[in-house]
Amino acid sequence: MKIVGATEFKTHCLALLDGVAAGHGDLLILKRGKPVAHVIPYVSAEDSPQARLQGTMRSNDDLLEPPYPPEAWETEAGS
Numbered sequence: 001m002k003i004v005g006a007t008e009f010k011t012h013c014l015a016l017l018d019g020v021a022a023g024h025g026d027l028l029i030l031k032r033g034k035p036v037a038h039v040i041p042y043v044s045a046e047d048s049p050q051a052r053l054q055g056t057m058r059s060n061d062d063l064l065e066p067p068y069p070p071e072a073w074e075t076e077a078g079s
Contacts, residue, residue: 004029020040
């Protein structure tokens with residue numbers, strides 16, 4: 001994370017934002033030594049973890065129904 005003062009941010013704003021967008025890390029902006037803003041890269045909805053996981057889970061509508069038929073649980077020793 002790069003830490004810059006408000007004066008430096010004001011002077012080099014566009015270059016600093018380009019660095020964040022290019023993946024050079026977050027940016028913490030200080031004013032009189034105290035944090036006032038945390039700039040992080042934008043993540044579009046299509047790139048979010050939730051979007052990547054969408055459609056990867058399967059749902060069993062009947063929670064009381066076993067996930068496998070009873071025959072699948074039988075073993076040779078139990079026969």
